[in-house]
Amino acid sequence: MSIKSSGGGLSIPKMMEPPQSSGSATGNPRNKVALKPGHSLMDWVRLGNSGVDLSGVGGVPQNVTISQLAAHNKRNDAWLAIRGKVYNVTKYMDFHPGGDDELMRGVGKDATELFNQVHAWVNYESLLHKCYVGRLVYSDSNSGPPIINKANNLIGKLFIKKDKCVTMDWYQQMSSINLQFFTRGGIPQTRVSLDKELTVSIRVGGMSHVTRIVLEDSVSWPCKVRTNYDSGKVEVLLNKSQPGIWRSLGQQQHNDSTDKQDTMFQPMEIVYISQVTHNTKLVFLRHKKCVLDSFPIGSSVQVQANLEGEEVVRSYTPVVPALHTDLIASEWRDYLCLMVKEYAKGAMSRHICSKTVKENLTVGHPVGSLSSLPCNTHLILLAAGTGFTPMVQIIQWGLGRKKLVSMSLVFFNVSERDIIWKDQLDRLANSDSRFTVTYVLSAPSDEWSGKSGRLSLDLLRELQLANEKKLDNFVFVCGPLAFNQLAQKLLGEINYTDDQFYIFQG
Incomplete structure (x- = not known):
């Protein structure tokens, strides 16, 4: 059934x-x-x-x-x-x-x-x-x-307990399997692992749902996970090792429980490092086993290290490898990508940036996420420095919405060489008329022709981001603490209420 x-x-x-x-x-x-x-x-x-x-x-x-x-x-x-x-x-x-x-x-x-x-x-x-x-x-x-399919009918009965948080369906084609998980709202966080059995763990709304399947036949790795944040639907796509029609999916077990965030740390191997700016790197990591995490918007992972005899833990926001799909290699599907800026006094950032390919980092499970996403048609993103990292997922999610009318990114940096992914952002602005990006530099070179200065009331009004007309706006903010506090103050002065903006805390 x-x-x-x-x-x-x-x-x-x-x-x-x-x-x-x-x-x-x-x-x-x-x-x-x-x-x-x-x-x-x-x-x-x-x-x-x-x-x-x-x-x-x-x-x-x-x-x-x-x-x-x-x-x-x-x-x-x-x-x-x-x-x-x-x-x-x-x-x-x-x-x-x-x-x-x-x-x-x-x-x-x-x-x-x-x-x-x-x-x-x-x-x-x-x-x-x-x-x-x-x-x-x-x-x-x-x-x-x-x-009647008695096996699936039994599985159906497993979901009749109390408030089921997730239900499942599946279909197949000659070369692939598609598992569909329907959540009851919220923003799902998904982990898929493949060993002797396939395990799909979905956290949503304070509940954890785990599906374990002894598959009828073998599949290749990595899988692919698609999440529809509007409907809460999660799809897990698997390629069959050999084309053909399966008589059944396999033996299944489903369990719902109260979610307990897993703080267990695991070693992940560094498989690739990309230099993004003069002091920022994109670090690609992969699990030792067949594990893929789908990171919900607003989530972070903790990196743990023993530095000079002291255990240090820092949180980083996962990002996609690039803003454009043609820049993303298919084998990166199960990678975790962290954008890390090296600070002179940052013990963890220096530790990560000193690593080389094939070395390990100790990483925890994804934690946290936004409880909901806005339905507004106009989105404004205020980002300073590496406060850009949570905006990467916001940009991808927002531009994937048909109802979106406009998205404006205002990106604050010190100088030209500090701007992350400028070429990709410019390309995106040229290819999607709904997206605009404005760069604001606090210490630009003499050759800089763009805007300069810092976050201010005059700048927000100059960029026509004030809300005097009560437009259907929503603002995301991320940067250093002082930047976030100033943004919150200024947004109140230009008629934004507390439910019209969200500040990512670093």
Whole structure:
């Protein structure tokens, strides 16, 4: 049985805009055929929420074999499979913008390839959620009517305890496995490890969920983790060692418990070091075993070292290796990247920056994160020096939101040579019109043509960041303590309330 996240009715799928065609009865130029009145997308949503059994199986997911799927190949009895899931699309025929003839091309078969060719952008899981019949199995050894998947049904029962914090589903393709974890809001922190079994640990909302799976077959490493911070959905993508269809995912165990932050430190190997500025390095680390951490926005890791007989612990913000995906090598997927500025009196920073490739650092698990993310359409980032590091994730998350209208980074440094990733920031500003960056230097060279000075009320007003017009603004701040305190004071003077800004404390 597929285990779905609790709540809600059918959500409206988000689609890319295909080329326009001739007009239709719905008034929507995207439709390829004229739909009958009362058959718009909103009408389909209402039908799904009306209580009508669109699945035809009473809402009880079934195992469906290839031959059983093939038997449902008629206009008035139409099933199709997409990515290992079988849907009854009989009722959807009259609502399909491409017409029933187009939909019938995939009926009675695995329509994954056809779907990917024509509708890869469509959120079919939301669109056909109420039509879900069950999982497609590639064996006809059990003849007869579809049966309830007892193994998964047992797993479903494990989640009926108290308030389940995470539910899970999965699907497969010939060469890959996709595990989907649905959290109940908040910002999830995920760790995936692979040994004799696959372990996925998700922390969210003060709870910890652990899934352990003895996989049916082998997979390659590293995996890939995708987190949707708006929905709380976590995807773990694994490549199969050998292409083929698995009969099942494997033996599974799920446990929920109150989250206890793990302070255990582990050695990580330095695999690469990149010089970012004259005094700042990007240090790439990797676990000794197959472990991948997905770092939530606002999280940090602690680095521990024994320096001159004293145990020293310092926190650092993980960053991605680069702002642009074409600059990130695929083998860096399970790396931890720390941007470290070397200070003359900083024992830990000097210790880290003195390290070389193949040496170890002692690192703790990720801790902390933002409790929630703002929904505002205008984001302003005030960063000073290495206070830029938490802004890296904010930039990636913000520009990934379709509702974002603008993002303004104001980056304060001493001189030109102190600016982190200037080329990448300029490239981003040139490629995405929503993003702007302003550099402000306190001790610029004579050749500097940009802004100079320090954070001030006049500067914020000059940059049109004041909130007199009550725009839908939200401000993130990170820098030295004095910078943060001044920013908090100035934001209050230009009409920002406490719920309109967040200060990362170093």
